[in-house]
Amino acid sequence: APPKIRAFFDEPTNTVSYLVWDPATKDGAVIDPVLDWDHKSGTADTAFADRMVKAAGEEGVAIRWVLETHAHADHLTAAC
Structure with missing residues (x-):
């Protein structure tokens, strides 16, 4: 069977x-997870x-891997 894929859109970082x-x-x-960052408060x-x-x-689903496909200049990663 083909892999299952579910997309999640983060509006603030597009x-x-x-x-x-x-x-x-x-x-x-999980591929390219986004860390929520508030520029005003620094949190x-x-x-x-x-x-x-x-x-x-x-x-x-058991998450076994967190993958980054490229360097992210547009957002911080939640991979840690």
């Missing part, structure tokens, strides 16, 4: 991140990435 998984094993990867939070983790749980 970025799409992905949750991808093997439907047979339920092993998955960060993981609300966007938390949505992806929640979706993985709802699908029964």
Whole structure:
């Protein structure tokens, strides 16, 4: 069976991140996760990435990998 793919759009950075998984094993990867950054306060939070983790749980997916496809000049990564 082909991999399952779920896209997540982050409006503030105009970025799409992905949750991808093997439907047979339920092993998955998060691709290019966004870290929420507030320039005015200088604070960060993981609300966007938390949505992806929640979706993985709802699908029964075990996130095995976090992948960055390129250097991100447009947003901070939530890969850590």
